[in-house]
Amino acid sequence: MSIAFSAWPAELAARYRAKGYWLDLPMTHILQEQMRQRPEAPAILCGERSFSYAQLDTLSDSLAAALHQQGLRTHDTALVQLPNQAEFFITYLALLKLGVAPVNALFSHQRLELLAYARQIQPRLVIGSTQHSLFANGDFLNELRDVAPSLHAVMLEASEGAQLPASCLRLADCLAAPAEGYTPTPTSADQVAFFQLSGGSTGTPKLIPRTHNDYYYSVRRSVEICQLSPETRFLCALPAGHNYTMSSPGVLGVFVAGGTVIMARDPEPLNCFALIERHQVNWVPLVPPAVALWLKEAPSHRARLSSLKVIQVGGANFAEALARRVPAELGCQLQQVFGMAEGLVNYTRLDDEPERIFTTQGCPMSPDDEIRVMDVDGQPVPQGQPGMLATRGPYTFRGYYQSPEHNAQVFDAEGFYYSGDLVEQDAQGYLRVVGRVKDQINRGGEKIAAAEVENLLLQHPGITHAAVVAMPDELMGEKSCACVVASDSALKPAALRKYLRAQGVAEFKLPDRFQFLEQLPLTAVGKIDKQRLRNALQASSSEQR
Structure with a gap:
């Protein structure tokens, strides 16, 4: 049985297909294309390890086959929590191939969050890491089984020789096993591929169903705007499971372009500077606090940053004073990003005037992103005046998973999603975030x-x-x-x-x-x-x- 979610109305779905936004291809197509074009090109560099696109394909096949042998099937769900390393994306690709929809918990999440996700999706599979204290022994797994009796298999990433709780699979063993002719069985393109996490303003974490069609379009369009190519060398220093890190244009965008992802454990400046110098990184997404730390350390390390071309900043409001310092002190172009896991993504363009880049958070990336800026009475505000952001479009979701009461509060009768952000929109459609309605x-x-x-x-x-x-x-x-x-x-x-x-x-x-x-x-x-x-x-x- 497929996963229930709020689908787009038929007339909008037809429009998005007619305009070529939705290709009716599963996201496994991303890897298939690179296997056709450049299988031996480096896809991920992680510490001293290098993974080509062909190796990503082989390893994700092996993992999908091993999970299939354990009884996992299309339309099952999974709870995944892995640190910033290549295994995160290998696992993600394997679950796409298997047709299992994961929730990718952040590595900073603890017991409270993981139990809440498990209650909502009732996972048949949990994949964790013994690097996290929750999976150091079997106690937390017993709690998970109590709230999710559906749980069928547990797989852990662990160092060689580490003792695992009883009945747990070792991720490395499954990656090493031959796939033996495994044939991928992804869900259809109009079905749920995985769940993104909402930042949320209520006590219960909300899950966002993302379909292959909408998410793949979001990634492809981001690649076009950001002009990624096989020469892109992208530093993944923010949490891998963040929507920003995955798709704006993110790691998946790099895979679409055939570039290379360099994994970092976190955005700590000196470690990142060393990776930038070593691997000639040219593209980095950051959040404002990380930029502030980089600016503090950059003066004595400027030569190490010579390969940088673009630093993206998103995830939170970016002070104009800091924005103006990026080109001069980090020696690269700034691109501002304002997006949400629910869908809508705005970018400043690479050829925008500096003043627009420094003072706005960009404009919507799709011609069919519909934007309304509304007052508390539900009426449009005059241009340039602050109001509540409402949006719908070909990659903006239509409802949180199993949350009818909350959906009734944040969607209007026309399917516009009210994000809780207060914005101003100028005559060119660029947005400036000025606050937030949400608590x-x-x-x-x-x-x-x-x-x-x-x-x-x-x-x-x-x-x-x-x-x-x-x-x-x-x-x-x-x-x-x-x-x-x-x-x-x-x-x-x-x-x-x-x-x-x-x-x-x-x-x-x-x-x-x-x-x-x-x-x-x-x-x-x-x-x-x-x-x-x-x-x-x-x-x-x-x-x-």
Whole structure:
């Protein structure tokens, strides 16, 4: 049985096919094309290892065949959590070939997030790494089985000789096994290929079904705009599972172009500078906090960066002052990106005037991206005025997975998705992001759902009220502050962070600051007035500067 999802209306689907956006090809076609054109070209460099496109094809066939022998079938689902290494993309390609739809959890995600994903998709397969503490023994696997009785097979990436929990497969063994004539069975192009993760503004992580047709178009169009080629040498330093890293144009875009991906464990400047120099990297996507760190270290390492041609910046608002420094101090072109895992992607173009690149987040990449900027009454705002972003198009989804109530809140009757972003649009269609309607904190590109942390804090016996809000930060863009009313006057921030860690919260979601208050401000209808809290924090931050 195929995975249920909200499909595009027939008339729009027909339009997208007629215009050549949707090719009705599964994304396995990406690798097939490179096998036809340049099978021996390097696809991934990972540490001292090099993988050609032919090796990616062989290894992903082996893994798909091994999983098929374990009973995995088309339309099954998988929960995957792997670090930034070649195995992440080999696994992704293998699951595409097998027709199994994965959720790719970030390596920073912990128990809370993984259990939530497992509850939603009921995976038959889990693939993890013993580099992560959750998979160091079998305890967490037992928890997964409790919430997902559908779980049939577990595969772990582990160092040679490491002891695995009982009945777990070793990823390396499956990659080494011959495929023995395995024939891929991808899902049809109009079906779910995998699930992307929403940053979310509610306590429950939401999943985004992405079909082969819509995602493959997004990648191909990104390659055209960004002008990738077989000469592209792309540094993958951001989390591999991020939509930005995968498809804007991302690693999949590099594969479409026949270029080479160089894996980095994270965007730490000195390690990345060494990889750039060694492999003559010419294309790097970053988030604003990473750019700030690179700018700090670049003066004494400028010669090592001579191969760089483009640095993309996305994932969070990028301060104009920092944007203007990139060409001069890093010696390459800046491209701004404003996109979302739900679909819409905007780019500044490589031939745009510098002023447009420094001051906007780009314009939509597809001629059929429909954009509306609306006021709170659902009416269009005048050009250049801020309003809520609403969009639909050939690669913007039509509904979160199994979330009818939330979908009713974020989609209008015409199928336009309200992202929660506040934007201004100029006469040329370029967008400038000026804020956000959603109750969400964007901490250097990592999205924190305030309600999720609040709900956990309110479970603490010493807390009576809690509100988590954003506070401005020069490096991260935003950090989080937990404003709490405590019944226990001895309660300290360190104890609350320890408590949240014990609940399995990812480190980036831990509040950067705790503000203890006698009471929380309320609106006229009795709701917590978060705007007043934000204003107070911003005023406090301004006074400190």
